[in-house]
Amino acid sequence: MRVYSGAARNVPVLLVMPDLVIGSRRHGPPRTWRAAFFAALLVMGALIVLWFIYRRSVSYDVPSGTPPRAPVVTEQPEPGSPPRLTYGDASLTWVGPIAVLRAAGDPHTIGAAQGRLLGARVAASARTFQSTIEYAVDQGGWFGGWTHDMRVAWRHRFVDDGIPEPLRRALAGVVRGTAAAGAPVGYDSLLRQQAALDVGAPAPWTRERALRRLSRGLTLVIPQPGAVPGKVWVGRSFALPGIADGGDAIAAMPVVSFVRPAGRKAWAAVGWPSLVGVVTGINEDGLVVTVQPGQAGDVRATRTARPVAMLARDVLEKAGTLDEAVKLIAETPTLGAASFAILDGRTGRWVVVERSPTHSAVRRDPADGAVGDIMSASVFADDPENDRATRVSPAPARLRRAARLTKTPPLDLAGAVEILRDDRGADGADLPPGHRAAIADAASVQVVLIDPAAMTMWVSETGSASGRLRGFDLRHELLGEGARPTPPPDLPAADDADRDRDAALRQARAALRDARRALADDSPIRAAEHVARALAWAPALPEALELAGRIARRRGDGDGARRFWERWLAGGADDPAAEQEIRAILGP
Numbered sequence: 001m002r003v004y005s006g007a008a009r010n011v012p013v014l015l016v017m018p019d020l021v022i023g024s025r026r027h028g029p030p031r032t033w034r035a036a037f038f039a040a041l042l043v044m045g046a047l048i049v050l051w052f053i054y055r056r057s058v059s060y061d062v063p064s065g066t067p068p069r070a071p072v073v074t075e076q077p078e079p080g081s082p083p084r085l086t087y088g089d090a091s092l093t094w095v096g097p098i099a100v101l102r103a104a105g106d107p108h109t110i111g112a113a114q115g116r117l118l119g120a121r122v123a124a125s126a127r128t129f130q131s132t133i134e135y136a137v138d139q140g141g142w143f144g145g146w147t148h149d150m151r152v153a154w155r156h157r158f159v160d161d162g163i164p165e166p167l168r169r170a171l172a173g174v175v176r177g178t179a180a181a182g183a184p185v186g187y188d189s190l191l192r193q194q195a196a197l198d199v200g201a202p203a204p205w206t207r208e209r210a211l212r213r214l215s216r217g218l219t220l221v222i223p224q225p226g227a228v229p230g231k232v233w234v235g236r237s238f239a240l241p242g243i244a245d246g247g248d249a250i251a252a253m254p255v256v257s258f259v260r261p262a263g264r265k266a267w268a269a270v271g272w273p274s275l276v277g278v279v280t281g282i283n284e285d286g287l288v289v290t291v292q293p294g295q296a297g298d299v300r301a302t303r304t305a306r307p308v309a310m311l312a313r314d315v316l317e318k319a320g321t322l323d324e325a326v327k328l329i330a331e332t333p334t335l336g337a338a339s340f341a342i343l344d345g346r347t348g349r350w351v352v353v354e355r356s357p358t359h360s361a362v363r364r365d366p367a368d369g370a371v372g373d374i375m376s377a378s379v380f381a382d383d384p385e386n387d388r389a390t391r392v393s394p395a396p397a398r399l400r401r402a403a404r405l406t407k408t409p410p411l412d413l414a415g416a417v418e419i420l421r422d423d424r425g426a427d428g429a430d431l432p433p434g435h436r437a438a439i440a441d442a443a444s445v446q447v448v449l450i451d452p453a454a455m456t457m458w459v460s461e462t463g464s465a466s467g468r469l470r471g472f473d474l475r476h477e478l479l480g481e482g483a484r485p486t487p488p489p490d491l492p493a494a495d496d497a498d499r500d501r502d503a504a505l506r507q508a509r510a511a512l513r514d515a516r517r518a519l520a521d522d523s524p525i526r527a528a529e530h531v532a533r534a535l536a537w538a539p540a541l542p543e544a545l546e547l548a549g550r551i552a553r554r555r556g557d558g559d560g561a562r563r564f565w566e567r568w569l570a571g572g573a574d575d576p577a578a579e580q581e582i583r584a585i586l587g588p
Contacts, residue, residue: 058153060160062187063169065108067176072116085117092117095470096461099253099273102477104260111170111276114257115177115185118273121253122174123183125274129193131244132200132214136301156192156199161304162335163194167313170276185274194276197293197309198336199301202242205516207543210577211393212385213373214242216441217279217292219341220402221350221369222416223409224451230348233416234288234341236270236280236448237465239441246509251445251463258477266478267316270448270459277309279446283316284478286345286452287325292373295385296337296356305357308338315342322351329353330360337386341371345452354380369406372399392577394437400426402439413449417491420447421465421498425572432540434505436574440465442505449491455479456488464502466494501538508537512544515551524554540567542574549582562586 068088075091076083085092090103090113099121103113115122137151160168171194175187193200197215202208220235240247250272260266269281279291291312306314311332319325325342334355343350352363354375361377374395380386390396404426405419423438425431434442447460449469455478458469469491476485493499515530528551534544549564565582573579 058150058157060188060191062175063108063165063172065112065169065172065176067112067116067173067180068109072181087113087116089113090117095256095472096468097252097254098459098461098470099255100472101255101257102259103257104262106262107166107170108173110259110261111173111175112177112180113173114273114276115174115179116181117177118255119178119181120183121255121273122178123185124249125253125272126185126190126193128244128247128249129196129200129274130189131203132196132242133189133192135203136199136201153188155301156195158302158304159192159195159307159335162306163191163310164306164314167276167310174274174276190274193274194310195301195307195335196243197279197291197338198307198334199299200242203244203513204520205513206242206246207512207516207547207575208242211389211575212295213389213393215240215293215373216395216436216443217290217339217373218398218402218439218441219290219292219371220406220419220439221341221343221371222406222419223369225409225411231453232343232348232350233413234290234343234448234450234452235416235420236290236446236450237420237439237441237444238279238446239443240445241443241509246506246513247443247445247463248506248510251506254446254459254461254463256459256472261317264317265320267313268457268472268474268478269313269316270446270457272445275309276313277307278312278316279309280448281312281316282345282450282452282455282457282474282478283319285320286455287316287319287321288341288343288345288450288452289315289325290341290371292339292341292371294337294339294354294356294373294375295389296359296375296380297383297385298356298358299336299385300357301335303333303335303357305333305335307335308340308355312340315340322349326351326353326362329355330362333357337375339371339373339375343452345455348453356380356383368399368403370399370402372402374399392575394435394574394576397426397437398439401437405439413491416449417465417469420449421494429572432542432571433501434508434538434541434543435572436542437572442502443509454488458488458491462493462499462502466498466502468493504537505541508534508541508544511537512547515547519551519554524551527551528555540571542568542571545571546573546575546578546582553585 070088072087074083075086093100103110139148178185200214216239218237222233224231257269265283267283269278282288289312315325322344337356340353354361354377359379361379372395375386410416421440423440431438445463447465449458455474457472460467471488473485473487475481511530511534515527518527531548545564545568549561552560
């Protein structure tokens with residue numbers, strides 16, 4: 001800063017050099033790239049943090065445990081007796097095509113025996129259920145395929161929290177057992193599959209996709225003839241038409257398990273190799289438990305609650321009376337919805353507990369001797385999903401027929417089996433083979449008959465009612481009575497025509513699944529060929545006739561569609577929702 005004096009010496013002149021003054025701003029090109037760089041760093045850091053939070057949220061802690069180090073060997077307990085595989089204290093034998101697993105000890109040891117002895121069958125069974133997990137999450141949209149696995153994991157992030165520690169240890173045992181058998185399955189996928197009956201989705205190529213139903217369950221309480229009151233048979237049919245292959249592989253590998261858990265009640269169950277829970281079982285006190293998965297509006301996959309099959313296993317291991325069983329189910333929130341049928345073999349009394357995540361209802365000694373997958377308690381009267389299932393499913397007609405047949409005691413055990421093989425409608429009219437309102441379900445994966453008072457059980461070796469029913473001695477297996485089991489005589493298979501018919505129906509339903517895949521690929525000509533194969537196997541199969549009409553209409557063949565649909569309606573439509581739609585198309 002300089003001061004000059006000129007003519008006006010008393011007026012100082014101040015010259016400021018801006019480039020030397022502190023606090024001045026230098027003007028230059030904008031540095032926006034710096035802001036973008038730091039913003040990108042912040043976004044990347046946030047994404048990394050969110051990724052680790054996500055991974056921690058969707059990961060499952062695998063319980064610790066060491067499987068028995070014993071080898072798998074073949075033994076023959078007595079001369080002339082069938083050989084058996086042994087693994088520590090566990091064993092595997094075969095009754096025809098039925099695998100009979102015997103295991104004891106803590107949950108991890110029992111699970112390890114299941115995985116090690118059944119090995120590849122566990123892996124094969126798990127593969128058929130994988131579609132129920134994958135298709136529960138939509139794969140559409142721009143990033144649908146890329147993010148699908150992430151969304152599947154996120155949807156099931158709470159499943160393990162609803163499974164108690166002992167059953168998670170059993171799952172871990174199965175995983176370690178299958179790995180040792182050379183047929184590994186993933187813990188994450190196996191755990192999610194235990195909730196398939198609760199929140200799993202039917203495969204898109206099955207008819208059950210439209211019904212939003214994965215399974216069909218039916219339990220019959222059939223009075224026995226004679227002067228002794230309270231003696232009953234429990235008949236059971238269970239199907240999995242919504243899984244990848246319609247349940248065909250599961251039907252071909254039935255498993256009967258006799259389990260003696262340490263510190264808990266021994267129990268027997270009929271299931272499949274990858275199942276850790278129970279859908280059909282009886283314990284040492286003669287308490288029978290069956291599960292009929294249903295539908296309810298309060299079911300959410302993102303809920304911490306017990307899968308229904310896991311809850312049924314808990315009942316078998318802990319409850320000795322009806323009241324104990326009812327209390328356990330009523331006090332345990334479930335992940336899905338189901339009707340539990342529980343019968344006390346000592347008294348013949350029984351209850352139905354209808355359960356959803358937030359509601360429960362109990363019916364004691366119901367007048368109708370049939371329990372299905374439609375919930376009838378008043379608390380579910382306004383439930384939108386249960387109401388929809390009532391309107392669009394053939395289950396109500398099937399229940400009416402079953403209730404009618406169980407009112408009159410059959411003459412003998414053979415008569416009880418005939419009820420399980422019944423293929424007539426609610427009014428007694430003939431139904432075409434494969435009709436879904438028939439008690440004899442063409443898609444069944446297990447058919448079981450239990451005499452809880454005598455502690456005997458018969459299991460179909462083909463999964464269908466027409467198959468031979470093999471006998472099992474529950475007194476020896478669960479109570480240890482007798483030096484060796486003395487099973488009741490097997491119940492003979494139906495005649496050759498019925499068995500051939502059931503085999504043909506499975507072939508036809510497989511062809512229909514192929515047809516739906518072709519339609520999804522926009523190949524109606526190929527779909528029509530698959531339906532033609534189905535009709536060659538089963539000309540009157542309602543499911544095939546209905547789909548044939550839809551394909552003909554899609555190809556512009558209105559007259560062909562009408563012919564197929566009129567045959568479908570004349571034989572007895574087994575899809576009330578589709579029937580209403582098609583009658584509207586056909587007109588008066």
